[in-house]
Amino acid sequence: MAFQQGLSGLNSSSKALDVISNNVANASTVGFKNSGTVFADAYASSLTGAVSKVQIGIGSAVQAVRQSFTQGNITTTSNPLDMAINGNGFFEVELQSGGFALTRNGQFNIDKQGYIVTPLGDRLMGYQVEDPISGDVRAPATVTADSFRTMVIPSTGVGAAATTEVGLSLNLSADVETIDGATTPLDPNDPETYSYSTALKIFDSLGKEHSLSLYFVRRTDVVNSTWDVYTVLDNDTATLPATPNATLNFDGLGKLVPPSDFVLTSNLGPDADPSVINVDMSMITQFGGKSTPRELTQNGSAPGEIAGLSISRNGTIQARYTNGITKDIGIVNLTTVRNNNGLSPIGNNYWVETPESGGFARGEPGNGLNGVISAGQVEESNVDLTQELVQMIIQQRNYQANAQSIRTQDQILQTLVNLR
Structure with a gap:
């Protein structure tokens, strides 16, 4: 015995x-x-x-x-595609041999086809929508089973976008003198003929850059103070309209009296489509002090290529392009099971589903019981060597x-x- x-x-x-x-x-x-x-x-x-x-x-x-x-300790790396899970959940990958596996190893790279892969070449799963014609990918507005797929970084950039919206947020000085349009017509080359001017860049349908200059001329300063607005394209005085593009009316509190928008129609180039631009001036005020721009915005852009990637806490992958555009191109998936100890290890820090573990529950990071993502970091082993x-x-x-x-x-x- x-x-x-x-x-x-x-x-x-x-x-x-x-x-x-x-x-x-x-x-x-x-x-x-x-x-x-x-x-x-x-x-x-x-x-x-x-x-x-x-x-x-x-x-x-x-x-x-x-x-x-x-949870293991979190270590910072120099790879923006490295990810660590803070909390519950696993990354899900599609195995080259078929089927799916779970892992907490967040070391990822991009293969020659643009897929986000593990060091073994297995592809990371997430949520993306792909345009069947252009092949362009983007993050879905709502994650669904239909958008669950292997994650890919597009190899092509973004095309040109013509400017269709311009927003002006600025203050026109209530202290400036009025200018009589009958005796002093606007001359863009003579600062004495206008009260304030500003400019911003806009784009045509081919992505070519153009300049839009705006000239503000104060006409009256009693009851409702009025200002005339003129536009000039590419500093060409020949594009100056004979009559104002719009007239602004301010009340005694320095606020605009609607309407305050106008539509600018022009041919910005011989090869480009005609441009129709809505100019929003609802954020213009008239207070004392200097005339000062707060924010000038427009929605056009030149073509651009991917310059970098970033991943948010909720798993959204955002691409940054050389033209300044940012775009959400996908959402990383996190998978949970009811019983972690029911998972079967298959090596390489992979686990697969078993009847004891329960089925896979997929979702966005930070949603429900799922943890959140720390980009540019990895989770180390939770082994205590001393113990x-x-x-x-x-x-x-x-x-x-x-x-x-x-x-x-x-x-x-x-x-x-x-x-x-």
């Missing part, structure tokens, strides 16, 4: 040493989760052959090897003790055999 108990303890200690050695070997592996051995005692039967208070055990046995899915080394010493002593009991049993049997 002592021999059986010693042999059982020897096997259990050996199994525990294997688990600890694996933890120590993978202590520096990104996304690795340590394991612990769960032991149980083993009983053969009672000495009397029936239920009795005298039962002799036959040692211990390994009941399970259980992984710990506690593992202490456990190794303890298991080595247990191993030696059980080995000694077997040696003693062997010596006793040898003595009995040698009796004459």
Whole structure:
């Protein structure tokens, strides 16, 4: 009986040493989760052959090897596609061999086809919508099963966008003198003929840049103060209209009296389509002090190529283009299961679904029980080396003790055999 108990303890200690050695070997592996051995005692039967208070055990046995899915430390990297999960959830990847697997290893790169892949080449899953004609991809407004797919970074940039909206937010000084249009007509080259001017760049349908200059002339300063607004394109005085593009009326509180918008129609270039631009002046005020621009906006752009990527806490991948445009091109998926310890490890820090784990529940980072994403960072292994080394010493002593009991049993049997 002592021999059986010693042999059982020897096997259990050996199994525990294997688990600890694996933890120590993978202590520096990104996304690795340590394991612990769960032991149980083993009983053969009672000495009397029936239920009795005298039962002799036959040692211990390994009941399970259980992984710990506690959070590991977060380390900053220089790769913007590296991601760490703060909280619950796994990255889901499509395996090259088929099927899906889960991982906490957030080290990702882009392959030659533009897919976001692990170091093994397995593709990251997320949410994207693809234009069937142009192949352009974008983040869906709402994540659905239809938009769940392998994540790809588009190889093409964004095309030109003609300016269709201009917004003016500025203050026109209430202290300036009025200018009589009958005696002093507007001359863009003579600052004495207008009260204030500003300019901004706009774009035609080909993405070519043009200049839109606006000239403000104060006409009256009683009851409702009025200002005339004129436009000039590309500093060409020939484009100056004979009559104002619009007239602004201000009340005694310096606020605009609607309407305050106008539409500018022009041919910005011989090869470009005609431009129709709505100029919004609702944010213009008239207060004392200097005439000052607050914000001048327009929605056109030149063509551009991808210059960089960033990933938000909620998993949104945003592309930055050389023309200053930013665009959401996808959302990283996080997957959870009801029972993490029911997952089956398949190596390479991958786990797959089993009946004990429950089915995959997919969603956006930060939604429900899902954790959030930290971009440019990775989650280190949660192995505590100090604790593992202490456990190794303890298991080595247990191993030696059980080995000694077997040696003693062997010596006793040898003595009995040698009796004459």
